Amino acid sequence: MLIPGLVDAHAHLGLASPAPPGAPPEERVRASARAQLDAGVLAIREPGGPDRASAGIGPHEGLPRTFTAGRFLTPPGSYFPGLAREVAAADLPAAAEEEARASGAWAKVIGDWVGPDGRLRANYPAEVLAEAARRVHAAGARIAVHAISAAAIEAAIEAGFDSIEHGIGLRDDHVAAMATRGIALVPTLVITSSLRQVGWWMELGLAPVAARLAAEAGVLVLAGTDAGMVPHGMVRQEIRCLLEAGLPQGSRWPPARGRRGASWGCRASRRARRRTSWPTRTTHAAPPRCSPGHPCASSTAVSSPRRRVEPSHPTSPRPGNWPPPPAIC
Numbered sequence: 001m002l003i004p005g006l007v008d009a010h011a012h013l014g015l016a017s018p019a020p021p022g023a024p025p026e027e028r029v030r031a032s033a034r035a036q037l038d039a040g041v042l043a044i045r046e047p048g049g050p051d052r053a054s055a056g057i058g059p060h061e062g063l064p065r066t067f068t069a070g071r072f073l074t075p076p077g078s079y080f081p082g083l084a085r086e087v088a089a090a091d092l093p094a095a096a097e098e099e100a101r102a103s104g105a106w107a108k109v110i111g112d113w114v115g116p117d118g119r120l121r122a123n124y125p126a127e128v129l130a131e132a133a134r135r136v137h138a139a140g141a142r143i144a145v146h147a148i149s150a151a152a153i154e155a156a157i158e159a160g161f162d163s164i165e166h167g168i169g170l171r172d173d174h175v176a177a178m179a180t181r182g183i184a185l186v187p188t189l190v191i192t193s194s195l196r197q198v199g200w201w202m203e204l205g206l207a208p209v210a211a212r213l214a215a216e217a218g219v220l221v222l223a224g225t226d227a228g229m230v231p232h233g234m235v236r237q238e239i240r241c242l243l244e245a246g247l248p249q250g251s252r253w254p255p256a257r258g259r260r261g262a263s264w265g266c267r268a269s270r271r272a273r274r275r276t277s278w279p280t281r282t283t284h285a286a287p288p289r290c291s292p293g294h295p296c297a298s299s300t301a302v303s304s305p306r307r308r309v310e311p312s313h314p315t316s317p318r319p320g321n322w323p324p325p326p327a328i329c
């Protein structure tokens, strides 16, 4: 059976790269993208990174099509040291628009982080998030938020963000609002096993529950590995985590949300479809993979492909058939 290439909807190509130590950023992101390709990934969404080196990576150089958000945006001292573009609240809307215009696709805000007391705290006021979302949308791009706590999740929903990354503190009212407004969830479950023992990341143990709640409420749940925290190329493990979390297993194509949300065959919500930077509904760079069975019948169909068709294979669409780039100037 032929199935489309997979999508890792949350991977940081500049981090955990298999490139040699000291390699320049452009080499690091391409080495990571190749590792993703080897795992059957044909599209990557990068919700932030330490630099903008991932912009422009794609099938023209035999790599997965990549949608990046440019640099992480966070207040000073409120993220991993040295990784983010540090921006005070007053400057966030302009910085988000700038990253969106530079990436041509997304901007990414770190919505909460651990404070000096060891507890999660919101990084920006709700009205600042709302203005950032407005400016990014006006530029034709999308905006994602790293949000663990219920307060940060709620602020991002109210601000009109397009995706919640991690979303561990999701409540019933949150998932209902996300479903209604077409806000996606990328729960990044595969990082839980490696980080569950570390401080406040203990809360990650709740992530599978949040993912199941969201799926049951009709939220678009996407498979993203948070590669950078873990090695690149683990999307099949993430799909398995989503299925083990109890996301519904479909009986027909398109298959279960976990797999649908990880393949080119997936469909974004109506609101998401209005814009063009989701790695979905694309037929332009979806070289198929040969699997031993129907993906609905067995997850082996995804985890153990027999053969993969490379992006440069003649069955790949010609560049002239690719859809236009994201609608951003």
Ligand SMILES: [Zn+2]
Pocket (backbone or CB within 6 Å): 010, 012, 226
């Ligand atoms: Zn991440």
